[in-house]
Amino acid sequence: MAGFLRPGERAPVAFGLSFDSDRGEAGGAAPVYNKNERLALAEQRRRLPIYAHRTELLYLVETHATTVVVGETGSGKTTQLPQYLHEAGWTQGGKLVACTQPRRVAAMTVAARVAEEMGCRLGQEVGYAIRFEDVSTPGVTKIRFCTDGVLLREMMSDPLLLKYSVVMVDEAHERSLATDMLLGLLKKVQRRRPDLRVVISSATIEAEKMARFFDTSNVRRPRAHAELPAEGAAPSRSPALMSVEGRTHSVQVHYLEAPTNDYLTAAVEAAVAIHREDLPGDILIFLTGQDECETVVRLLEDEGRRLQRSKLKWRLKPVALYAGLPAAHQLGVFEPAPRGVRKVVVATNIAETSVTLEGIVYVVDSCFAKQRCYNPLTGLESLLIAPISKASAAQRAGRAGRVRPGHCFRLCTEEDYESKLPATTVPEMQRSDLSGAVLQLKSLGVDNIMTFEWLAPPPAETMIRALETLHALGALDLDARLSRPVGTQVADLPLDPPLARMLLASSELGCTAEVLTVVAMLSVQSVWAPGGKREVDEAKARFSVAEGDLISYLNVWKAWGESGRSKKWAVAHRVMHRSMLRAADIREQLQAHLRRLGLRQGSALEGVSLLDHAEALTTVRKALAAGMFINAAKLTEELAVKLSDQQDMGASVYRLVRSAGGDAAAAKLRIHHSSVLFRCRPQWVLFYAAEQNDSGWYEMRDVLAIESAWLTELAPHMYRLVPLNPQLRR
Ligand code: CDP
Numbered sequence: 244m245a246g247f248l249r250p251g252e253r254a255p256v257a258f259g260l261s262f263d264s265d266r267g268e269a270g271g272a273a274p275v276y277n278k279n280e281r282l283a284l285a286e287q288r289r290r291l292p293i294y295a296h297r298t299e300l301l302y303l304v305e306t307h308a309t310t311v312v313v314g315e316t317g318s319g320k321t322t323q324l325p326q327y328l329h330e331a332g333w334t335q336g337g338k339l340v341a342c343t344q345p346r347r348v349a350a351m352t353v354a355a356r357v358a359e360e361m362g363c364r365l366g367q368e369v370g371y372a373i374r375f376e377d378v379s380t381p382g383v384t385k386i387r388f389c390t391d392g393v394l395l396r397e398m399m400s401d402p403l404l405l406k407y408s409v410v411m412v413d414e415a416h417e418r419s420l421a422t423d424m425l426l427g428l429l430k431k432v433q434r435r436r437p438d439l440r441v442v443i444s445s446a447t448i449e450a451e452k453m454a455r456f457f458d459t460s461n462v463r464r465p466r467a468h469a470e471l472p473a474e475g476a477a478p479s480r481s482p483a484l485m486s487v488e489g490r491t492h493s494v495q496v497h498y499l500e501a502p503t504n505d506y507l508t509a510a511v512e513a514a515v516a517i518h519r520e521d522l523p524g525d526i527l528i529f530l531t532g533q534d535e536c537e538t539v540v541r542l543l544e545d546e547g548r549r550l551q552r553s554k555l556k557w558r559l560k561p562v563a564l565y566a567g568l569p570a571a572h573q574l575g576v577f578e579p580a581p582r583g584v585r586k587v588v589v590a591t592n593i594a595e596t597s598v599t600l601e602g603i604v605y606v607v608d609s610c611f612a613k614q615r616c617y618n619p620l621t622g623l624e625s626l627l628i629a630p631i632s633k634a635s636a637a638q639r640a641g642r643a644g645r646v647r648p649g650h651c652f653r654l655c656t657e658e659d660y661e662s663k664l665p666a667t668t669v670p671e672m673q674r675s676d677l678s679g680a681v682l683q684l685k686s687l688g689v690d691n692i693m694t695f696e697w698l699a700p701p702p703a704e705t706m707i708r709a710l711e712t713l714h715a716l717g718a719l720d721l722d723a724r725l726s727r728p729v730g731t732q733v734a735d736l737p738l739d740p741p742l743a744r745m746l747l748a749s750s751e752l753g754c755t756a757e758v759l760t761v762v763a764m765l766s767v768q769s770v771w772a773p774g775g776k777r778e779v780d781e782a783k784a785r786f787s788v789a790e791g792d793l794i795s796y797l798n799v800w801k802a803w804g805e806s807g808r809s810k811k812w813a814v815a816h817r818v819m820h821r822s823m824l825r826a827a828d829i830r831e832q833l834q835a836h837l838r839r840l841g842l843r844q845g846s847a848l849e850g851v852s853l854l855d856h857a858e859a860l861t862t863v864r865k866a867l868a869a870g871m872f873i874n875a876a877k878l879t880e881e882l883a884v885k886l887s888d889q890q891d892m893g894a895s896v897y898r899l900v901r902s903a904g905g906d907a908a909a910a911k912l913r914i915h916h917s918s919v920l921f922r923c924r925p926q927w928v929l930f931y932a933a934e935q936n937d938s939g940w941y942e943m944r945d946v947l948a949i950e951s952a953w954l955t956e957l958a959p960h961m962y963r964l965v966p967l968n969p970q971l972r973r
């Protein structure tokens with residue numbers, strides 16, 4: 244585990260400030276949980292800090308092409324601004340107000356809240372759209388919350404976003420890849436559409452930058468614009484910047500006196516210490532991932548049982564909150580705790596800005612988060628636990644001051660906080676694989692990616708790697724233009740380029756039925772119900788085949804189908820029924836996409852005799868390989884010597900095939916223990932994803948066993964046979 248201490252060292256949890264000294268400030272008040280219930284929603288709306296700025300905001304939006312709004316979390320930006328715009332007439336004449344969110348869960352919860360406030364059913368006047376799930380009604384929906392990625396995709400059919408009168412880019416400071424792309428594109432759209440209004444909501448730290456980026460007051464209008472009829476007076480082209488003071492209370496920050504290298508235990512101890520103070524208020528703990536959240540929830544449940552005999556006023560109720568959680572569970576987290584219960588929300592940084600949690604008075608911050616990082620030299624990603632930025636830490640602390648003065652406990656020393664936390668987080672686009680982004684921009688007519696106006700430019704190596712990948716997949720021609728039909732079709736499908744490519748290949752090879760299933764199953768969070776490793780392994784074993792995970796998914800799908808899509812069957816086989824239903828839905832949507840593209844569909848395995856089964860399966864595997872061949876790995880003679888505790892010793896080491904040397908050649912891969920091939924040693928494999936984790940290994944997930952000959956057959960432009968005699972090489 245990452246930490247500021249060397250392994251083995253462990254300091255007791257002790258905060259620099261005595262917790263007791265704050266008793267006066269936080270104590271006294273009645274439980275806050277039922278406040279919402281008591282106040283009428285309309286009254287609540289008027290009480291939000293943003294309400295005082297309603298008229299001014301509407302004036303600014305009217306008179307400025309771009310308005311940047313800054314305000315504390317909870318001041319009402321997300322839920323109120325779209326409603327104000329709707330009330331002021333921006334949704335008349337059939338136009339919509341869009342509000343984008345970097346996270347799916349935020350789009351869903353916020354839409355539900357606004358629908359409630361407007362007294363309509365979700366999906367009517369207020370709707371949301373996330374990938375593969377559109378809960379809105381054409382002609383009826385006026386306010387549409389969606390992920391930034393969904394709006395980007397919409398631009399492919401509606402490049403000027405003519406459907407919308409206002410686009411609000413929410414949480415822009417998070418700098419998600421899709422948000423950054425959207426900002427660049429919106430700036431372009433504004434040139435053609437002076438009637439479009441852009442509202443950007445951002446934390447203070449990025450606000451000036453956003454405003455500068457959208458300032459085109461010194462730029463001469465392109466001639467095309469002059470021909471467009473102007474509606475009323477043109478809005479100002481220098482953005483308005485407006486700040487909404489939050490209704491937040493002070494938050495006292497506490498640090499550890501000595502560093503800890505076990506922030507899980509430290510977090511549990513801190514939560515228990517807070518609980519023992521017996522003052523009202525929920526606790527929010529920030530950790531880095533699902534496993535950690537589940538572990539801490541379990542530990543806190545144990546503590547809760549132990550504390551039951553003590554005469555405390557509240558009972559501990561720990562709940563986990565992370566992105567992979569089924570939606571229903573996630574929504575449960577937002578319900579206020581009943582009387583006599585202290586909710587402890589154990590969350591990943593999903594709770595940092597995008598969701599509203601009522602009643603939090605105490606924040607316990609590990610000061611770490613999982614950071615995804617892409618290495619363009621290896622083409623591999625790592626997901627490492629890294630210190631968060633000071634900007635994030637401030638956001639997290641702010642979650643404590645919503646209902647009353649709060650406390651934030653950072654599980655590090657003040658010195659470490661000052662010296663080891665960077666000021667801001669590196670934008671996602673500077674640490675991601677950009678092949679999907681480049682393809683989308685190309686299909687939107689942005690041909691020269693290098694001159695596209697980014698808020699911050701992407702690293703050149705990443706761009707080159709993205710172009711290479713797309714070229715290898717056949718989506719770009721030699722002049723780096725979108726190829727026809729492959730490139731345009733890959734771009735058209737709402738999938739990662741490799742997945743889209745395998746779907747196209749499956750059409751050529753007559754096995755769309757199978758590949759659609761695999762792609763749909765790869766697009767859901769988790770096929771297997773959570774549980775002990777042994778139980779899950781046993782469940783998987785029933786469907787496992789030597790060809791690997793992707794083919795095993797086919798077996799799960801088939802058996803689930805034969806059960807009549809029965810929930811009982813799913814529970815008995817430790818398969819997540821909800822995931823299967825979602826996969827079925829995604830599969831249907833993708834099938835419709837294929838139809839729309841006019842692609843031939845067929846099944847390789849249906850009605851095939853046992854004799855021909857292997858051959859038919861090879862066809863399916865080749866189609867899958869046609870999308871994944873870039874990620875090829877070969878077994879080496881080496882054995883991994885030291886692995887982390889939970890995993891077996893002696894796993895086999897794989898090397899990337901495409902590497903010509905350098906970083907990529909040095910990368911050591913192994914099959915992730917969740918793969919059905921974990922104990923097998925296939926010579927050649929393809930993997931859909933590999934991630935470097937804290938153990939230093941690149942672990943391959945969703946593995947497909949292949950024959951080496953397929954590489955040269957499917958991708959002769961990338962792989963060629965090398966004579967075995969080493970002297971003949973090169
Ligand atoms: O966007 P911002 O952080 O400025 O605030 P918001 O998300 O619009 O939330 C404003 C208020 O709406 C919060 O203070 C909550 O009281 C309420 N809200 C809620 O109760 N449930 C939600 N899902 C979202 C907001």
Ligand code: MG
Pocket residue numbers: 317320321322413596597
């Ligand atoms: Mg918000």
